[in-house]
Amino acid sequence: MKPKISDVAHAAGVSPTTVSRVLNNRGYISEDTKKKVYKAMDALNYLPNDLARSLYNKRSNIIGVIVPTTSNPFYGELAAKIEHHCAEKGLKVLLCNSLFNVEKERNYWEMLRRNQVDGVIVCTYNRGLIDYDDHHLPIVAFDHYLSKRIPVISSNNYEGGVLATTHLLKSGCKKIIHINGPLDLETPANLRRKAYEDVMKEQDLPVLTYEIKPVLKQEATAKAVATVFDEQQDIDGIFASDDSIALAVIREARERGITVPDSLKVVGYDGSEFVREIAPELTTIQQPINKMAETAINHLLLQIEGTTQVPNQELVHHVLLRKGTSA
Amino acid sequence: MKPKISDVAHAAGVSPTTVSRVLNNRGYISEDTKKKVYKAMDALNYLPNDLARSLYNKRSNIIGVIVPTTSNPFYGELAAKIEHHCAEKGLKVLLCNSLFNVEKERNYWEMLRRNQVDGVIVCTYNRGLIDYDDHHLPIVAFDHYLSKRIPVISSNNYEGGVLATTHLLKSGCKKIIHINGPLDLETPANLRRKAYEDVMKEQDLPVLTYEIKPVLKQEATAKAVATVFDEQQDIDGIFASDDSIALAVIREARERGITVPDSLKVVGYDGSEFVREIAPELTTIQQPINKMAETAINHLLLQIEGTTQVPNQELVHHVLLRKGTSA
DNA sequence: CTGAAAGCGCTTACAG
DNA sequence: CTGAAAGCGCTTACAG
Numbered sequence: 001m002k003p004k005i006s007d008v009a010h011a012a013g014v015s016p017t018t019v020s021r022v023l024n025n026r027g028y029i030s031e032d033t034k035k036k037v038y039k040a041m042d043a044l045n046y047l048p049n050d051l052a053r054s055l056y057n058k059r060s061n062i063i064g065v066i067v068p069t070t071s072n073p074f075y076g077e078l079a080a081k082i083e084h085h086c087a088e089k090g091l092k093v094l095l096c097n098s099l100f101n102v103e104k105e106r107n108y109w110e111m112l113r114r115n116q117v118d119g120v121i122v123c124t125y126n127r128g129l130i131d132y133d134d135h136h137l138p139i140v141a142f143d144h145y146l147s148k149r150i151p152v153i154s155s156n157n158y159e160g161g162v163l164a165t166t167h168l169l170k171s172g173c174k175k176i177i178h179i180n181g182p183l184d185l186e187t188p189a190n191l192r193r194k195a196y197e198d199v200m201k202e203q204d205l206p207v208l209t210y211e212i213k214p215v216l217k218q219e220a221t222a223k224a225v226a227t228v229f230d231e232q233q234d235i236d237g238i239f240a241s242d243d244s245i246a247l248a249v250i251r252e253a254r255e256r257g258i259t260v261p262d263s264l265k266v267v268g269y270d271g272s273e274f275v276r277e278i279a280p281e282l283t284t285i286q287q288p289i290n291k292m293a294e295t296a297i298n299h300l301l302l303q304i305e306g307t308t309q310v311p312n313q314e315l316v317h318h319v320l321l322r323k324g325t326s327a
Numbered sequence: 328m329k330p331k332i333s334d335v336a337h338a339a340g341v342s343p344t345t346v347s348r349v350l351n352n353r354g355y356i357s358e359d360t361k362k363k364v365y366k367a368m369d370a371l372n373y374l375p376n377d378l379a380r381s382l383y384n385k386r387s388n389i390i391g392v393i394v395p396t397t398s399n400p401f402y403g404e405l406a407a408k409i410e411h412h413c414a415e416k417g418l419k420v421l422l423c424n425s426l427f428n429v430e431k432e433r434n435y436w437e438m439l440r441r442n443q444v445d446g447v448i449v450c451t452y453n454r455g456l457i458d459y460d461d462h463h464l465p466i467v468a469f470d471h472y473l474s475k476r477i478p479v480i481s482s483n484n485y486e487g488g489v490l491a492t493t494h495l496l497k498s499g500c501k502k503i504i505h506i507n508g509p510l511d512l513e514t515p516a517n518l519r520r521k522a523y524e525d526v527m528k529e530q531d532l533p534v535l536t537y538e539i540k541p542v543l544k545q546e547a548t549a550k551a552v553a554t555v556f557d558e559q560q561d562i563d564g565i566f567a568s569d570d571s572i573a574l575a576v577i578r579e580a581r582e583r584g585i586t587v588p589d590s591l592k593v594v595g596y597d598g599s600e601f602v603r604e605i606a607p608e609l610t611t612i613q614q615p616i617n618k619m620a621e622t623a624i625n626h627l628l629l630q631i632e633g634t635t636q637v638p639n640q641e642l643v644h645h646v647l648l649r650k651g652t653s654a
Numbered sequence: 655c656t657g658a659a660a661g662c663g664c665t666t667a668c669a670g
Numbered sequence: 671c672t673g674a675a676a677g678c679g680c681t682t683a684c685a686g
Contacts, residue, residue, distance in 0.1 A: 331664085
C-alpha cells in the first residue's frame, strides 16, 4: 500500500506530528530530526495525500474551468494558458466542456462544488442558469456577464471592432460588410459589431451586417458567406467576427475568382496561436489570450484569499491588429 | 458554512449513518425516513463533500490527462473527448499541459499522485521520464510506447500512410514527396513515413522524405516547405505528416503559382474537427479521435476496476481518408 | 524542540 | 430498519 504519514514517522522514529511539521515547514524542528524524516520519506517514496490535506484545510487548490469545448483552439488555448498560470501557483485545474449545453453545465457546477474547488473560471453562454449569487464560491466570468456579483474578464471588443473597421477604411475600402457569429445579446463580443456600425455611420457609409444563424456551425458559415456574396456586389471589405468566418470568406472569394486583398480585404477576429500558425496570411484582431488567462486567475485568487471584498468589475484588455496579407 | 452530513441528520431527526445510507442507497431504509432525509438535504442545499468520500473510499474518480497542449486542436479535441466520456461515467479530469517539457511533466506526475487520481492518460514524448513501472497507477498511453507494462492507444498509422500514398498514386501522381514533422523515433506516428516509403518502393518510385527540424515550429514549417519546392521540381504529390504542414504546402504552392490539385495534390494527416471546419478543402487522413478517447478511458477503467490483470496491448484504430479538393 | 489527542466530512462493519 | 463507534490520512492547538 501507499505509505502514509505514520509509516514515515515509524521509519524515522518520530511522531506523525513531527513528520507533518517538516512536511509543512512549521514550528521548530531540529536539523537532525528533519534529516531523519526526509530520509524516511525518500526511502518509502512517500507522497502526501492531498485529499486528506484539503479536507482538513478546507482548501483544495483546485479550480474549475468551464469552457464550451477545448476542440476550438480559442478555448483550447485559453484552457491551456489558465492551466499554465495555475500550475505556476500550485493550483490544479478540473476541466469542464459544457458544449453549450445547459444540462451539462448544471451538472458541472454541482460536480465542482462537491469537489470543493476553491473557485471557478467560466466562459459560458448559459445566463441565469445557476443562482450564482446563491453560493459564495469565488467566480470569474470570461467575456460574459453572469450576475452583478461576478467580475468579468474581456478584451476590448469595441476597440477591436474599431481597429478592424478603420483598418479596412484606411486601406481604401468603401463597401464593408460585417459578418457576425450567432448573436448572443449582452455579450461583450457584440461590441465588435456595434463598433463596426458606429464607425461606418460616422463615415456616412452603409451599415451591412450579416448574422449567422446558430445552427450547425460549419455549413451555416459557408452558406451565410455565400449569401453575402450573392446578395452584395462591389464589396471591397469584410470584417468577420471570428477567424473561422474570415477564412470561410477568403475561401469563397477565391472560388469566385475574387482576389484577396486586391479586390477584397478581409479582417478576422481572435488570432489564436493555431490559426496564426495555420493561416499566417490572415489579418485579424488578436485577443491577448495569455494575459486574459493570467488576469482571470489572479483575480480569482484575490477572491479566494481575499480578506477584502473584491468589487465586481470588468477587466478589459487591449487588443492587437495583427497584419497578414488579407487586408 | 457549508452544511455537512450531521447538519442534514439533525434537520431530519436521524443519525449521520442513516443520511449516509440514503445518500449511497445502501442497506434498507424506510420510505418515510428517506423522504425526511431528502427534504432536509433540499432545505439545506446539501451537497456531499467528495474529498471526504474519496479519502475514505480510496477512490477519487479523478483521472489525470497529460497532453502537450490543448492549444493544438488535435490535443484540444482529444482532451475534450476524453473529458466527455469521463463525465458520462462520473469521472473528473485534471488537465495537464506538459508543453513537451520534461520538468513540467515530472511535476505533473507528482501532483497527480498526491491528488490520488485513479489513473492517467498520457500523450507524452518524454520517454523514460518516469519509472512508470514503479507505482502501480493505472496508465494508458496515447500514441507512444512508454514501457512494456503500459497499453497504448493509437490509430493505424501505417494504414494511414498507405491510404494517403496510394490515394496520390491513384490520382496519377508520379513524384510524391513526404514531409515529416520532427521525428520522434519509436513513435507509432513514424509508421506514416514507413508506409509511404514502402508503397513508393513497391512501385519503384523514388522515396523523397523531408523532415522538419524540431525548432520553432511555425517558421520551421514554412521554411522546410519552401526548401522542398526549391529543391524538387515536377512534384505532383505531397503527403504531409500533419495538417498544419499540409496547409503550409498549399499556401506555398499558391504563392508559387502552382495550382492545387491540378498540378499538385496534397494530403494531410489528423483531420481534427477544427481543421475540417476551417479548411474543408483539405484531403486528409482522419484519426478517429473520439473513438480513441473512448477506448482510452474504457481501457483505463478496466485497469482501475479490473480484478483481472490487464495485458499490455496496443489498441489500434482504423483511419479514414477524408476527401477534400486538395487531392 | 516534540508528542497525544481531537477533528476535517465522510462510510462501513457491528450491534441492536 | 437504525445508530454509536472507529477510521480514511492528514493538521493543529495544547501540553510538556
